Amino acid sequence: MSSKKTVIVYQRALKPDLREKLEREYNVLDFSQTPNLTQDAEFKKALSQAHALIGSSVTLPAELLDQAPHLEVVSSISVGVDNYDIDYLSKRGIVLCHTPDVLTETTADTAFLLILASARRAVEMAEMVRKGDWTGGIAEPHFGVDVQGKTLGIIGMGRIGAAIARRGKFGFNMSVSYHNRSRHEDFERELGADWKALDDLLRDSDFVCVTVPLSEATRHMFGKREFELMGENTIFVNIARGGVVDEPAMIDALQNGTIRAAGLDVFDIEPLPGDSPLAHMDNVVALPHIGSATHETRYAMAELAVDNALAVLRGEKPRAPYNWDALDR
Numbered sequence: 001m002s003s004k005k006t007v008i009v010y011q012r013a014l015k016p017d018l019r020e021k022l023e024r025e026y027n028v029l030d031f032s033q034t035p036n037l038t039q040d041a042e043f044k045k046a047l048s049q050a051h052a053l054i055g056s057s058v059t060l061p062a063e064l065l066d067q068a069p070h071l072e073v074v075s076s077i078s079v080g081v082d083n084y085d086i087d088y089l090s091k092r093g094i095v096l097c098h099t100p101d102v103l104t105e106t107t108a109d110t111a112f113l114l115i116l117a118s119a120r121r122a123v124e125m126a127e128m129v130r131k132g133d134w135t136g137g138i139a140e141p142h143f144g145v146d147v148q149g150k151t152l153g154i155i156g157m158g159r160i161g162a163a164i165a166r167r168g169k170f171g172f173n174m175s176v177s178y179h180n181r182s183r184h185e186d187f188e189r190e191l192g193a194d195w196k197a198l199d200d201l202l203r204d205s206d207f208v209c210v211t212v213p214l215s216e217a218t219r220h221m222f223g224k225r226e227f228e229l230m231g232e233n234t235i236f237v238n239i240a241r242g243g244v245v246d247e248p249a250m251i252d253a254l255q256n257g258t259i260r261a262a263g264l265d266v267f268d269i270e271p272l273p274g275d276s277p278l279a280h281m282d283n284v285v286a287l288p289h290i291g292s293a294t295h296e297t298r299y300a301m302a303e304l305a306v307d308n309a310l311a312v313l314r315g316e317k318p319r320a321p322y323n324w325d326a327l328d329r
C-alpha cells in the first residue's frame with residue numbers, strides 16, 4: 001500500500017485539472033459515480049484509509065464516518081452544511097469546510113430567476129407556446145404581476161440574502177426589508193433595507209424570499225400560519241432548503257389561493273418525486289436545485305473544496321473552514 005494519504009471524491013466528479021492537483025500529492029479514490037453511496041461496500045472499505053472526503057449532497061452519518069479513523073477533513077462542495085453532523089466532526093477534530101462566497105452571485109441570480117418566472121408565469125406561458133396552445137392575443141387570464149417597484153422581504157440576511165437585496169433594490173427599484181436573528185446595519189445603510197419582525201415582514205411583502213440555512217431552529221419555519229400571514233397576493237420563493245417549509249401546508253396554501261404562487265429550487269425530498277403536486281401546479285415554478293449550477297460557479301466551488309482539503313492535509317488553515325472555532329487547534 002502506498003504511503004500517500006488518501007482522498008475520496010464522492011458524488012461530484014472533479015474536472016481533470018482539479019483531480020490532477022490532488023493526485024500530485026495524494027492517492028485519489030473516485031466514488032463520484034457510485035449510486036447509493038452510503039450502502040456501497042467498496043466505499044465503506046475505502047473509508048478505512050481516507051484522510052479527506054470531497055463531495056456533496058450526501059448525508060454522512062456518524063456511524064459511517066466511525067469507519068474512517070484517519071479522517072482529517074470533510075470538504076463539502078456546497079455552502080450549506082446540513083448534511084453533516086457538525087458536533088461529531090468537531091469532537092473528532094475533523095475539519096469541515098464549505099464553499100461560501102464563490103456561489104453568492106449565481107445563487108442570487110437563481111432567486112431572481114424564480115421571482116421573475118413566478119411573477120410573470122414564464123414556465124406556464126412557455127409551456128402554452130410549446131404545446132401549440134398560443135392561439136390568440138394574450139389577455140387578462142394570462143397576465144402576471146409586476147416585480148419592479150414591489151416589496152421584497154428576505155429572510156436570512158447573509159451573503160446570498162444581501163446579493164438578492166441588491167438585485168431587488170438597484171435592478172428592480174424594489175423596497176427591501178429583511179428578517180434575520182441579528183441586525184446588519186451595514187446592509188441597512190447600503191440597501192435602505194428595514195429589519196422587520198418575521199410576522200410583519202410576511203404580512204408586508206409582495207415577494208418573500210427564504211435564504212436561511214436549515215437547522216433545528218429553522219426546520220418547518222414556514223407553515224399554515226405563515227402562509228396565511230403572507231396572503232393571496234404574495235409570491236413565496238425558497239432557494240434555501242426544503243426542510244425550512246412544512247411542504248404539505250405550502251401545497252395547501254398554493255392550491256387554495258392562500259398565496260399567489262411559489263418559486264422553488266429546493267424540496268423536502270430531492271429529486272422531487274414525479275407525483276408531488278408541486279411538479280404539476282401552474283402557480284409553481286419548480287427547479288431541480290440549480291442554485292449554484294453554472295459551469296463557472298460549480299468549477300469555482302470544486303476548486304475551493306479541493307484547496308480547502310489540501311490546506312488541511314498540509315497542516316494549514318483552509319480558506320473556508322466551517323467548524324474551525326470548535327476545534328482544538
Ligand SMILES: O=CC(=O)O
Nearest residue numbers: 077078079080291
Ligand atoms: O444548496 C447548495 C449549497 O449549499 O451549496
